[in-house]
Amino acid sequence: MAEELKCGICGKELRAKDEGKTWRRCSICKKPTCFEHLHYIGVWRRGMYKNYVEVVPVCEKCMPKKRRKPVE
């Protein structure tokens, strides 16, 4: 049975053929997420010659919280 595609955040129905156009899977939880609730973060990749930062899509739930500077 085909997977029912719904945005993991808002529940909006998604079409499989629109992947990359209106939705993508969150690279952390792998749930389909519509573009309205999708963000992009950089993650370190260890390459053979050089380490670099690759842009990956993440949903709002998996979006890392920004580290706040400690208050003295």
Next chain:
Amino acid sequence: MKIGDVMVKDVVSVDHKTPVIEACKIMGEKKIGCVLVTKDGKPYGIFTERDLLSKVLLEGNLNEEIGKYCSAPLIVVTPDYDIVESARIMADMKIKRLVILNEETEEVEGIFTAADLARVIAEYGVKELESE
């Protein structure tokens, strides 16, 4: 339309030991806003107009090597991203340039900037990009 179809493929690169002033001359002559910085022939970082303003002109020296002031590591994407999504990435990450990297060879395939996005929109129109 994919980012790999419209990216600029002839990326200008300089060695990390190149003086900043030399890189600035190249950027001026070629009318470009950034150069790729390499170390031992491999992509290392990117030197942009912003680096020139916020790092070199404020607290640096134009005769020092560019590797000291470039932005590293490189923030890269794969060439299979859609143009519209690439615009979303730039807006979401507050960046103006995407470096396109071949994940297998780890070679830089090209660069796609906000100016290139404007060029593509002017050429094809927003509706055509969205409908593809």
